[in-house]
Amino acid sequence: MTPRKLKVGLIGTGFMGRAHVLGYAAAARTFETAAALELDCVADLTADAAAAAARAFGIPRSTGNWRSLVEDPEIAIVDVTAPTGLHRDMVLEAIAAGKHVYCEKPLAPTAAEALEMAEAAKRAGVTTQVGFNYLANPILRVARGMIAAGDLGEIYSYRGIHAEDYMADSAGPITFRHDPVGGGALGDIGSHALATAEFLLGPVAAVMGDCRTVISERPGADGFPQQVEVDDVSRAFLRFESGVTGGIEANWCATGRTMQHDFEVYGSKGALVFSQERLNELHHFTVDAPTGRRGFRKIEAGPDHPPYGRFCVAPGHQLGFNDLKAIEIAGFAAALAGEVPEPFGFRSGHRIQRLVELIQDSASLGQWVEV
Amino acid sequence: MTPRKLKVGLIGTGFMGRAHVLGYAAAARTFETAAALELDCVADLTADAAAAAARAFGIPRSTGNWRSLVEDPEIAIVDVTAPTGLHRDMVLEAIAAGKHVYCEKPLAPTAAEALEMAEAAKRAGVTTQVGFNYLANPILRVARGMIAAGDLGEIYSYRGIHAEDYMADSAGPITFRHDPVGGGALGDIGSHALATAEFLLGPVAAVMGDCRTVISERPGADGFPQQVEVDDVSRAFLRFESGVTGGIEANWCATGRTMQHDFEVYGSKGALVFSQERLNELHHFTVDAPTGRRGFRKIEAGPDHPPYGRFCVAPGHQLGFNDLKAIEIAGFAAALAGEVPEPFGFRSGHRIQRLVELIQDSASLGQWVEV
């Protein structure tokens, strides 16, 4: 059977733009689905920049006007990697034009906008995907499967972290990530910690937050010190609907950390420990081991953990960051082909954004807030 | 100069009793102070049990009545390793008899009792020590020194954990550690996490807690299910007097963990990461390293980190748990000789107990509580 070709229009050519381009290329060569996604057009701020990106990325067409891309009848899927503040307009126009939409996280600066986008997508019946790519890690899927299958028994507690150090230098200037609307560490990377927490343990029911600014002033666009209004470090207690409780931390001033997206889950029969710093490893403890032989076992990602085998037939050879994007894209393609349910669509993206805001609210109130 | 001999009476012969015995033996052979502590008498519940312990431990005298030990004029120091509920009476009588007192943690089941003990000691002018032995780790002293010296720059955030799994089995019976007065994971091991946090970063000014029971029933003394009234997992947000914020977790149901007494400190110029699971290592990041050569450096404990060299002249050979007790005891001896200030006395022990209760209070209130 020949897969149905679906042409993709990509908006944005930065860090995540390139990661998407590599993802489409790898996904097309590693996965088999009835929907073949083809990058057909790229939009950037100017026609020249877009044309240069098209050449570099091997994309046939380009445009300096994202609206023309969105309205192009050739395009079936709009892929948005532009700054968060622009997501809403791009996405809503794409949906209005009947396109399926793949949008980088966070879905929108506010939960209200995210909800608007999710509802528009639902009304239009289009398929959506938000780019929480750490969830695409095969080893995370193993973790979720083990928890769901009861391998850990009754879950006792959860601990999650997403810490990096890209804002640890106080001489670093104010950026769009410091925008009081939608900015801050909790929204930027705490959202990953929240997505992983719900991916593993289901919906969060209540939160209590602690949001802190540790670098109170940074150089503004004019070079003069400007007040920082967003959180650098946030912590939250979580109560899941299941009754399980846990804690997370988001920290973009964690000097020395480049990718501390970690979790630990403890249950009556076992435990799982993971760090994105070593993203091809899952550490598993089970009480079923013989006396004196117990311990955390380092499971290395391999072909027994789909879809690792799509990339490499041998265990231990390791996937990289960009491979996770390819898996995410392949999942989106499979959803478009109706082969799997929508993996992490706009409703999920809205949910994470809402949790971010509720944690911020609870921190302001100094009280728990129900979801 | 011949050191002044001070005779010690030890109450209790269990887990910590033996650790103390080994500690005295090692301290006497590794440290030089003007006060030489000698185990002279041991008290247990019965005369026979005490006599057996005396033989096993090489202690000259024994008694089945702790009061006779406390009142014995030969004894200069009373060392209490009995269950927490008995600490107050033993300690107050020892102080009344003019003894210096070394007491295992937690100092008392309640902050009120701990305060009473601390004030009695102060009035009597005796020297005291509470057994938070993880603080005796040379590598922790390195960490504190680096923070104090500004090696990490301005401190941004703190993360602390003490997790073990000795209560993870729901078939495990109710013990004295489940006593509603003074029991629970936060008091038992969260106290270690709090002690380390204050040891490194100074006094805590405000707390917000989340205290959870995850195994709601356990077999009681009669074999029938009994309700558990204490926390199994507790988390807290901390605000230090310095303005730094952090979080801790106490967890005695962390299946698979035997000694996860960990901390991470992040600052503007560097970071420190430690785990008691590998207690001879301190991981240090500094921004002063050359571009492309940065990373966490694994510092291995060695003679450059006093008093490691007292135990071994070669680095990397490693101290064990019991060696930390020897260091604690040597510090107490040095304090008794007036060579150093009281390291972690009853006022500190009271402080930790008070933090435990305030965290519990804040969890009940669902609000931050000032210290």
Next chain:
Amino acid sequence: MTPRKLKVGLIGTGFMGRAHVLGYAAAARTFETAAALELDCVADLTADAAAAAARAFGIPRSTGNWRSLVEDPEIAIVDVTAPTGLHRDMVLEAIAAGKHVYCEKPLAPTAAEALEMAEAAKRAGVTTQVGFNYLANPILRVARGMIAAGDLGEIYSYRGIHAEDYMADSAGPITFRHDPVGGGALGDIGSHALATAEFLLGPVAAVMGDCRTVISERPGADGFPQQVEVDDVSRAFLRFESGVTGGIEANWCATGRTMQHDFEVYGSKGALVFSQERLNELHHFTVDAPTGRRGFRKIEAGPDHPPYGRFCVAPGHQLGFNDLKAIEIAGFAAALAGEVPEPFGFRSGHRIQRLVELIQDSASLGQWVEV
């Protein structure tokens, strides 16, 4: 400037065939060279298999006859991923047809054949590449650069390993890897250990080997036990031309190991420790650190270590196995464009094959052998 397009014909569609396909796709989208390599045709054993691979991999043309691919005037580069025993004929015909050749390792079953191929390529003036892809790891290039720059001072010793467990099961049947001509662990993966050793420390001048068969019989093609004539575990002492000495081990029966491609280099001023099990990390020790602060530093791959930044702008996000192939291919493209010297061509491939045979010879003789 528009890069010059060079069409590639790929022979073979197995494990390494797919890795090459992904490599071309990623290389084209991440690197900028004057030579743009385009997969144009794929050859497999039958026309149907080749056509299926062409569809799966997005390659325009296919053929069931590798000779027609090799002779096709459209094709500028022949890429050989067929079994080792077929390399010689394919490569020599490709060279005869004036093609540049990219060939998977090992270059040939015997050093004699490898030499024949290398000399043919030299006479024809074509550019060649052998696929020792671990050498493409940015962090290995950092290691080589540090050694060359004298960061480790005078080199004292070297230790290298390549151990996996894909032959550890004695019930596993005889395969082409057990062919007495060119088979065995030393040739299959010891070759990687040798390539890395010479990549870091320069040419080996003398060897002393120990080659052992630990599973003496395996099921043959007919199901009956067949004698194994090749090594499962080999060790060698190495003396480099520089005078440095070291040791390597090759082991395909290392139960539990999936990718233990490790090395340790010790010098007068520092040391480097690497494991392919965590391929984005390089551990560096320098004596220049302050007293009491020394230790191995975990350097995480990042944009400071080219060409990592081509794949990801953020450090710590990690490259995977297939990314190394993309870097290798990009290096070949750059060599074809005359931008860099031939990275690891047929002369290097021959050299490794020769070392393999000399180690086998020395093991048979029980004596050191000069290279």
Next chain:
Amino acid sequence: MTPRKLKVGLIGTGFMGRAHVLGYAAAARTFETAAALELDCVADLTADAAAAAARAFGIPRSTGNWRSLVEDPEIAIVDVTAPTGLHRDMVLEAIAAGKHVYCEKPLAPTAAEALEMAEAAKRAGVTTQVGFNYLANPILRVARGMIAAGDLGEIYSYRGIHAEDYMADSAGPITFRHDPVGGGALGDIGSHALATAEFLLGPVAAVMGDCRTVISERPGADGFPQQVEVDDVSRAFLRFESGVTGGIEANWCATGRTMQHDFEVYGSKGALVFSQERLNELHHFTVDAPTGRRGFRKIEAGPDHPPYGRFCVAPGHQLGFNDLKAIEIAGFAAALAGEVPEPFGFRSGHRIQRLVELIQDSASLGQWVEV
């Protein structure tokens, strides 16, 4: 039953002298045997030095003349921690006086002397012990037990290392460890690697060595450069009597390493990986784990691994270097009481010394040598 008291005379008060003192103190308080070893007298080069050591270590008597200690009828056991060159005379006189002898490793500078000592001890019927204290690690005993029980199946291969960096500085002067008779890295620490190899896998039957001097000159006693005549780095291939083969490395110029006493054992059903750098952990792989759940399991030392429980009732609390000495001493006491066979006596000590010399011989010859 009251244990029989046996008085010990200790010769030497340096690094290992202190470790022994701590070991006796801890052993007496943690183990129960019918033979109670009591340090009664200490000998050093001068009466003053010995008296100072006696005070520091709490030993009743002292002497500046080791012969008077050896001949003292009160003394039942002579413990020799003096430099290796003095071992023979001290030990032979002690044996002549009917004493049991505990001697630090290496037993003697030459295998001939070691044999003389072993045979004298055998003739006299005294009990002996050589201080290869890493063998006392409970986790090593677990490893040996697992291998002996067939948990790893048929053993395929072995890899052992003992590397430190205490001679890595070329400015470091010539010491007694550089004595052409008995000096060098292989004898000093390679002996540990050999002892562990035989402890785990039984007797070695043949060796092939490579012994190298990497720092050819060092400051002599007069400050002028002096030629180094011993090995800094040695490697050996080993063939055990069982037919298993392996390799070891001894290296005292491994810059950055403080205690790399490591081994890896691979078998048909599993594998064990150990590093003395984390001496309380044993990593175990078994093929019996479910598909997709395999991996190396980190077993942490605990009460399930005797005699760990003698030191601490809780797992994960960790033993240190000095605790291993206490276990060794307790084993010697148990042997003296007839409760266990002689653990690692002079015959074993001679065996290790002989292997050292045979490896040196084979390196000189450039050929394998049978044991």
